[in-house]
Amino acid sequence: MKKTLTVALTSAMALSMFSSVAFGKSSSDYTDLSQLDTATKAKFDAMISAGIVDGMTETTFGLKSQMNRAQFAKVAALLLKLPVNSGLRVSSYTDVSTYDQANGYALPYIEALKTAGITEGTSEWTYSPAAQVTKQELAAFFIRILGKEAQAEAMTLTDGSVSNWAKGYVALATSLKLLPESVGAFEGQQPATRELLVTGAYETKQQYVPDKVSLIGAQAIGARSVKVWVNDTVDTKKATFMLSKGSMSVPVTATWSDDHKWATLVSASPLSEGDYTVEISGIDSSSVLRKDVNFRVQKEQVTELKFVNPSDTIANSASASIKVKALNQYGEVASVEASAFTATVAGAAPTDISKDEWGNLVIIANVKATNAAQLNDYIPVTVYLKNQNLNVSRSFKVGNAPILSVIEPNKLTYSNGKTRLLNVGESATITLNLYDQYGNPVTKKQWDNGEVTTKTLLPDINPNNPHLEVVKAGASLSASDLFDTNGIARLEVKLTAKPEQATTHQITIYSENAYATVSVDIN
Structure with a gap:
């Protein structure tokens, strides 16, 4: 469907809001509604009293005025009963602002539609709130609310004034009398009026089947995660989701929100670029009006690089470590491989670039080999993303030789896969994070090359147990004792x-300047 109005708008309306909420206004308050017949006035009264629409001034409704995208956003968000943050003041679109006297009111509604994945902007950064909504776009909106897209696809229309993508929507919308039939051409690309918006929404409400579950929209919110909205609460113990890309099924795990109005689907690996479908199942099919929704996933991109070393000082070492976090368009640590990056340290290539368990880039550089590697001198470090105009630079001060200053337990695992030791011969492994005096990781190479000033690690078991043996122990552990083949202590x-x-x-591992304690359970 047309990009300016990507309405994954669905059957998700809770249109019961049309008739009950009184805002003190009615059609009689607007002079340009006075000539309407009684039946049409009743439709306007239902919409006005529900707070879905209001006048353009205190006395003028703007019956024949053209509807713009800001007006559409408000009506769509309220019809779909989307969560709207009325206090929101900042938009993700550069052309939407609360300072816009004409359309600034629509900012929270526009953001609600964007968050729900219901409508896109006219570009990545613009929404064009003042741009008009065409008659054929409005027809598609109403048909999707009723969940009748499949029926629309089977319709034909010979009217050349309607775009090919919209012909089925217009044919069905006029057949169902959601929009009035035209004498002659429908003129689908002409702007829709506020009158068509109100009367069409009212007629759609009359044909809406209440108390049925529908998917409202879906949107990628991470490289591996998708958020899916439903129009009403569902039995989350029974409801399941299937994510697919064409004919290929993508296994996901689902986590529901506390109010059961949306779920987050997470796949084991990043989603590739393309068009996807989310389908809900597991609940009574007779209670489902719209079971699937389509959305598009963009290719994961690195949008920001930033250094994450705790200070601007690194140890004077042949294996100094510098960490950089690469973030994707969702603000997550990017899953891009380390081979996609290159770096220079004091003008020279680093010894190695890899990734740690948290996805950070770890750059190992021979600082001692540089001419600048003198105490308190600064060396420039620049990290590049290959084939893209993206880089980050920072100068680091060269400090003293590394001193083991912090020992931090990371993970405790039992060889039997349980939560305690059960039988003779079973072991428990404690992985450790080791840091120097500047907060940077102590590496296996530094340890093995004798660069770490304090590297005496002693394990102590309390209470003393002759049946529990430290496999790797000694007054001074060698690198092969302390680190595994992956360089993890x-x-x-x-x-x-x-x-x-x-x-x-309690097993305590300590040195001159640091210690850590971890508990090991024995049955």
């Missing part, structure tokens, strides 16, 4: 005999 303890009762042991 760890300590391993093994159960050599069954104790008389279940116990919990």
Whole structure:
């Protein structure tokens, strides 16, 4: 459908709001509605009293005025009962502002539509709130509310004034009397009036089937995650989702919001660029009006690079580490491989670029090999994303040799996959994060090359248990004892005999300047 009005707008309306809320206004308050017949006035009264529409001035409704995208946003958001943040003051579109006297009121409604994935802007950064909505776009809006897209696709229309994509929508909308039939050409690309918006929405309400579940919209909110909205609460214990790209199914896990109005679907791997469909199932099909919704996923892109070292000082080392976080368009750590990046440290290539378990880029550089690597001198570091005009630079001060200053337990795992040691021969492995005096990671190479000033690590078990043995121990652990083949520091303890009762042991790993404690359970 036309990009300026990508209405994944669906059957999701809770149109019961049309008739009950009184705002003190009626058609009699507007002079240009006075000549309407009684039946048409009743339609306007229903919409006005519900707060869905209001006049352009205190006394003028603007019956024949053209409807713009700002007006459409408000009506659509209220019809679909979307959550609207009325206090929102900042828009994701550059041309939508509260300072816009004519259309600024629509900012929270526009953002509600964007968040729900219901409508797009006229470009990535613009919404064009003053732009007009055409008659054929309005027809599509109403048909999608009723969930009759499939029926519209089967309709034909020979009217050349209607775009090809909209012919089925216009044919069905006029057949259902949501929009009036025209004598001659429908003129689908002409702007829709506020009168058509009000009367069409009212007629749509009359044909709406209440108390049925519909998907409102879907939107990618992360490289691996999709947010899906429903129009009403559903039985989340029964409801399931299927995500697909063409004929290919994409396995996902779903997590529902507390109010059961939306769910987040997460796939095991990043979603590739393309068109996707989300379908809801598992609930009574007779209670579902619209079971699927389409949306598009953009290719994951790195949009920002930033250094994440805790200070601007790095140790004077042949294996100094510098960390950079690469963020994608969703503000997440990008899943792009480390091979997509390059760097220079004091004008030279680094020793290595890899990724840590949190997805950060880790740049290992031989600072000692540079002419600037003197105490308190600064060296420039620049990181580039290959084939893109994106880079980040920062100058780091060269400090002293690394000193082991912080020991931080990371993960505790049991070889049996359980939560405690059960049998003789089973072991528990504690991975450790080691940091120097500047808050930067102590690497295996630094340890192995003897660069770490303090590297005595002693394990201590409390209470003392002759049946629990530290596998890798000693007054001064070697790199092969302390680090695994991936360069991750760890300590391993093994159960050599069954104790008389279940116990919990505190294992403390300490050096001259730091220590860490972790609990190991034995059955």
